[in-house]
Amino acid sequence: MIKISLPKGFKVSGMHSGMKKTKKDIGLIFSQSKCVAAGVFTQNKVKAAPVILTQQILKKNEGINAVIVNSANANCCTGKQGMIDAKKMVQITSDCLNVGMNNVCVCSTGIIGHKMDMEKIIAAIPQLVDTLSYKKEAVLDFARSILTTDKDVKIKTISVNICGKKVMIIGVCKGAGMVHPKMATMLAYILTDANIEQKALTKVLKETNEVSFNAISVDGDMSTNDTVILLANAQAGNELIKTGTKEYDEFKSGLNVVLQKLAQDIVEDGEGSTKIVTITVKGTKTKKDAEKATRVIANSQLVKTSLYGQDPNWGRIASSVGASMIAGLDPDKMEIILDGVTFYNGKRIDVPAKKKAKVYKNKYVDIVVDVKAGKEEYSMFTCDLTKRYVEINAHYTT
């Protein structure tokens, strides 16, 4: 049972427009009072039209009232028509809500390179506006409307006490194809009734995103459509949160809980995955080195298949660390610990069969590599590579 409640002043809706066969495929977020907003977007050079447009709108900094999101079609590689369609989505939404065009963000996820079915979208938007609600069922409708290959909705709420005022945060996201994180589309919407200044909001999203969504992704978020939007409408009535204060830290902890949970949900929903894996590389000279080595392990098909096979093949991990080309690596000093059991420590450890039999057997797996060359470390989440993943992705579309 997911605990669901929207922060004050927010309403959402989600429905089936007809782009998908039967499932919900379009959703709306609305706050009557303008929100301070921050966003994190894909670094991919091929950006979908709605990504480019939303970045432009956020830059104008006129406050955000709404976000219109569709699944089923990414509106990417759609040329000039794609931008016309994205703008049309913003325009109709702003018209129906009676807010400005610079107060509405737009997101799309789904297949690349197909013209948007604007007829269905145009017909749906007024209905989305009519069904806006703060109720749990509406949140579930919205959460469902943004899904693609996800098995289930991903929602996390938390309340934080800021100087005696209860501040609510809710996060809703989609994303499942994280086995090869570079390519996965991830959308996340974080809504809060906190009263927080722009500078603090931008900073807190950047910082928490780094250790959550970015820690399940390679080289930043590299799909064409990845978007994280954080909206704060100040309805909680707390004193303005500024950077460098106790209140900032409190808000950040709360936000961190939400983002961490959603990031783990995405990994857990990794296409066909059977294992949730935390990979930590420690003892490196720099943080960057730790991250580099962690990402090479997390992206090794050979490591990922051995996790699926429940085979603690530490040699593939050693080889990945070597391939990451980090500074100061001495194989004769390195230690590799799988689910708490040391398999290699300068040399192979003869692990008793009984102990070995328990490694990689649980759903949650823990891989630690200690390079013993310094004091930095980095962790990330990933999942295994399974036959089911190949099945899902061999025939996804076209």
Next chain:
Amino acid sequence: MIKISLPKGFKVSGMHSGMKKTKKDIGLIFSQSKCVAAGVFTQNKVKAAPVILTQQILKKNEGINAVIVNSANANCCTGKQGMIDAKKMVQITSDCLNVGMNNVCVCSTGIIGHKMDMEKIIAAIPQLVDTLSYKKEAVLDFARSILTTDKDVKIKTISVNICGKKVMIIGVCKGAGMVHPKMATMLAYILTDANIEQKALTKVLKETNEVSFNAISVDGDMSTNDTVILLANAQAGNELIKTGTKEYDEFKSGLNVVLQKLAQDIVEDGEGSTKIVTITVKGTKTKKDAEKATRVIANSQLVKTSLYGQDPNWGRIASSVGASMIAGLDPDKMEIILDGVTFYNGKRIDVPAKKKAKVYKNKYVDIVVDVKAGKEEYSMFTCDLTKRYVEINAHYTT
């Protein structure tokens, strides 16, 4: 039927020592007259002991008479004992052949982190020496002895006319796990009776390796054991081949044919693969950009699974190119051509169903991306990602 004949003055052998259950697992190359030698090795920071030792031996530049190779055990992450064992293999081989320890190279491939079964190896080497032969069956024995997950031997011979003299080149290699090329171990032995100076030999191996084995690999050869060794024993009696001459170019063309064929054989034998894919990115500002984009496409699990599913999902290719972050990329100019059919040219092309049905259907697939930002290009070979790959690698070992 593979055409097999050894260049003059070379003998080889291969046998079952007992490290593998029944298959051949140790082999020997021998030339009575000392060879000029060149090598290309893995860039991985975790290098197997035999790689380090062979690099040291080649540096001494005292000429090479023999190479001893075992499969079943990579002798990697084996600490000081690993180096002792590699040296022992060289020492016993040199003793049995009555040549110097600096005239013998050693290679290993197989599982990482296990102590070598030296008893079996020590017993096998004299038998390998006794069975050395220039005959076809011996070449097949040697080729079999170096295999791990390969489906079959990989051998290519060619003869080149250098100033009226017939020069022979044979290449024998192993390597199959090229679906994720960073991690695949590849061993290749190229033997020739050419008379060629050291400088020319080193240069010609570097140049031909770049467009063959390196074009099926990511970021150089990143397994712990990758080794390519080229030996020339001058028995053909041709005039000394030097760099910058017509003879150099002739020898290079011949060598290129051998290496290209072996590289393609490795891709064709990719674990569980059903497709052989040539990926070309052209129209980039720099060669490096072309290579970068090609490698991102070649390593995308999503592209590889769509190849397996025979689904011409060009959107995943577009997204990969964007993720490669190359300079001057404009999605509105880019063209994507799959098996000769343009699917995207600034915008999606509506390909007739009949035409589309033929794409990705043959064993040999051709992916071309034209970035239209410059004049450089790069090609590489890869294969698809299949359920069989996951099966093979989920339970390979330990």
